[in-house]
Amino acid sequence: MGSVSKIILQRLGLGLVTLFVVSIVIFTAVNLLPGDFAQSILGQGATKDAVEAIRKDLGLDQPFFARYLDWLSGAVRGDLGTSFAAANFSSFVGSDAGSGLGTVAQTIAPRFENTMFLAGVTAMIAVPLAVFLGVLAALYRETIFDRAANIFTLSSISSPEFFLAYVLILVLAVLNPILPSLSNIFDGMSFSERLERTLLPALTLTLIVTAHMMRMTRAAIINLLASPYIEMARLKGISPMRVIVKHALPNALAPIINVIALNLAYLITGVVVVETVFVYPGIGQLFVDSVKLRDIPVVQACCLIFAGAYILLNLAADIMSILSNPRLRHPK
Amino acid sequence: MSGFVTVVLFFVGMAVFAWAFRSVARALKPDEPVFRDMPYATAFGYIFGLVAIMGAIWLYALSRDADPLVANKYFFAGKAMEAFVLFTIAAWLFRVVGRSIGTNGSRKLFRQMPLTASFGILMIILYSIAAIFAGVIAPYGQDEIIQGVAANIVPGGNPAIGGNPEFPLGTDQLGRDLLSRLIYGAQNTVGIAFVTTLLAFFLGGSLGFLAAVLGGWFDQIMSRAVDVLMAIPSLIFALLLMTIAAVWAPRLGIPLTLFMVVIIAVIDSTRVYRLARAVGYNIVVMDYIEAAKLRGEGMGYLIFKEILPNATAPLLAEFGLRFCFVFLTIASLSFLGVGIQPPLADWGTMVRDLAQFINFAAFAPQVAAAPLLAAGAIALLTVAVNFVVDWMLHRSSGLKS
Numbered sequence: 001m002g003s004v005s006k007i008i009l010q011r012l013g014l015g016l017v018t019l020f021v022v023s024i025v026i027f028t029a030v031n032l033l034p035g036d037f038a039q040s041i042l043g044q045g046a047t048k049d050a051v052e053a054i055r056k057d058l059g060l061d062q063p064f065f066a067r068y069l070d071w072l073s074g075a076v077r078g079d080l081g082t083s084f085a086a087a088n089f090s091s092f093v094g095s096d097a098g099s100g101l102g103t104v105a106q107t108i109a110p111r112f113e114n115t116m117f118l119a120g121v122t123a124m125i126a127v128p129l130a131v132f133l134g135v136l137a138a139l140y141r142e143t144i145f146d147r148a149a150n151i152f153t154l155s156s157i158s159s160p161e162f163f164l165a166y167v168l169i170l171v172l173a174v175l176n177p178i179l180p181s182l183s184n185i186f187d188g189m190s191f192s193e194r195l196e197r198t199l200l201p202a203l204t205l206t207l208i209v210t211a212h213m214m215r216m217t218r219a220a221i222i223n224l225l226a227s228p229y230i231e232m233a234r235l236k237g238i239s240p241m242r243v244i245v246k247h248a249l250p251n252a253l254a255p256i257i258n259v260i261a262l263n264l265a266y267l268i269t270g271v272v273v274v275e276t277v278f279v280y281p282g283i284g285q286l287f288v289d290s291v292k293l294r295d296i297p298v299v300q301a302c303c304l305i306f307a308g309a310y311i312l313l314n315l316a317a318d319i320m321s322i323l324s325n326p327r328l329r330h331p332k
Numbered sequence: 333m334s335g336f337v338t339v340v341l342f343f344v345g346m347a348v349f350a351w352a353f354r355s356v357a358r359a360l361k362p363d364e365p366v367f368r369d370m371p372y373a374t375a376f377g378y379i380f381g382l383v384a385i386m387g388a389i390w391l392y393a394l395s396r397d398a399d400p401l402v403a404n405k406y407f408f409a410g411k412a413m414e415a416f417v418l419f420t421i422a423a424w425l426f427r428v429v430g431r432s433i434g435t436n437g438s439r440k441l442f443r444q445m446p447l448t449a450s451f452g453i454l455m456i457i458l459y460s461i462a463a464i465f466a467g468v469i470a471p472y473g474q475d476e477i478i479q480g481v482a483a484n485i486v487p488g489g490n491p492a493i494g495g496n497p498e499f500p501l502g503t504d505q506l507g508r509d510l511l512s513r514l515i516y517g518a519q520n521t522v523g524i525a526f527v528t529t530l531l532a533f534f535l536g537g538s539l540g541f542l543a544a545v546l547g548g549w550f551d552q553i554m555s556r557a558v559d560v561l562m563a564i565p566s567l568i569f570a571l572l573l574m575t576i577a578a579v580w581a582p583r584l585g586i587p588l589t590l591f592m593v594v595i596i597a598v599i600d601s602t603r604v605y606r607l608a609r610a611v612g613y614n615i616v617v618m619d620y621i622e623a624a625k626l627r628g629e630g631m632g633y634l635i636f637k638e639i640l641p642n643a644t645a646p647l648l649a650e651f652g653l654r655f656c657f658v659f660l661t662i663a664s665l666s667f668l669g670v671g672i673q674p675p676l677a678d679w680g681t682m683v684r685d686l687a688q689f690i691n692f693a694a695f696a697p698q699v700a701a702a703p704l705l706a707a708g709a710i711a712l713l714t715v716a717v718n719f720v721v722d723w724m725l726h727r728s729s730g731l732k733s
Contacts, residue, residue: 151448154719170693276668
């Protein structure tokens, strides 16, 4: 097992380095914005002194590299800075910045929790459904069921998210008022109420990721069906269902786990459009709003979180495929 | 909760019915191998299919028999089914035509084609015609506010419910003809997505082949840079860069759409680079490349005359998928308000502007059709392209079972 843990450590180190470089890219990109926040919050008529005071408070007068180091060292400690928009400027000009409310961590934490909740609900529905349907499609391959499933999944993968979202709103919220079309979630809501309001965005995401995972499950199983040991199992007279579930599925798990991890990464990062349609208070919506307000600390933090989650899940997929396939453990 | 119980009972009923169907068939025809060897799941599948077809017919009847002036809950189900049948017939006819005219090769191609692929090709042709000849087909200009015509004319052209036969798809809040905007949307959205994909392929393809041929430090630096860019989710990165571009564009006097094309092309070229490098790597080790190198051929010759012709098939399939991806990214950006800018008509922006009308579907279904038409136009094209790519991949991989 020594070589395996070494490879995993290597991958982890590589992931950390990637995250570090990504943080440089994000910081540089955000700092390409012309003008700055102090000017835009005070408007054109602001006196030079007031602008300077805010710049000084927010640390915008520091050179680029110093600001980056400051931000990075804070981020490592979990302090992502002060949200410009949430800070109360009238009281804070000339006083100690960051002492009041509105740190980025405080802004992001509940949103992040909501997004994780949405992703969790979606995964709970989508993963079992996708594996089940994938096994069925492999079992009844080249039948009408398989073809219908193929057409349906291809269509739902390739439709834009907002199309699926609006069709679901139309059918399940407007024409048949079963679920609420807006997902306004706030603190102190009971779990069932929260679940009910999350269900429609979760269903939209389910449609997209299930299709992808199901196709991969089907393909992974069918790839194995030509193997001699499957032929042997068939010749023994085992039922087709048992051949697939007992013999083919365990060997097909590696690519399936891989595609599930990739789709979970998509769930955390690709929710921007869905959260916007349903006004779901998650991190994707916060990102779009902050981008419009030019709230630089929040934008940076959101990007970093997205990239971190993405790298982490890709890493997990990578490590799991190495663990499940001995051939990858000893690269030539 | 009672709805849930109904659904469960419904499925139990079907299960019982399927069992009864199989036993009755076996009793009536004991020597028929079809019934004798039929697994239970297949029997259930037959009953399920039968119920689904009957349900569809029933829904369609419901959507037809009501008074057109009264809001009909089944309006959309009816229209969707009409569209489905219409598209199926059109695809079938197209395949029949393709089988009987054209060269030998094309006729053979059409003979082996599944219906989904012929539907895809038909749609791509129709969209291309709409995009190229938008100025000729569209009755009005894309940002023309038609004088003397009310805004918000209801789609459908029925004057009794606020339609106007001159504007079959109605008008938007400003009084612009929606049909014209949809047709121009083909030109803008599809055209821009096509140009972006071409640019991404040019960038990613040439750099990928170059990395494969040169190897060494160039390959290392490019590949690590691509790794970093791919570690940021593409839509997030595009949104971030678009916001920055939105501030810079007016200062530099360059249209924002141009920025968008470049940004998305660069982000997407990373994916193309990966594929081109992998494909190129397999080709570079071939003997004929060695021979060309020994002949003293230049880098341009190696890439364009030796590698590119041998990498066409995987790159072509990738082109279709990339186009879908770029197209969806552009539509999403427009939907979020940072993509293609007005007054250019574009489908993503149209969906965003008209989305609120969906809430009126319960009172006036025709009103809610407008945003769905724009979103449906996007979905239809990407589905069509995906069908064709799926068929191409299936053909080239030789996967049969």
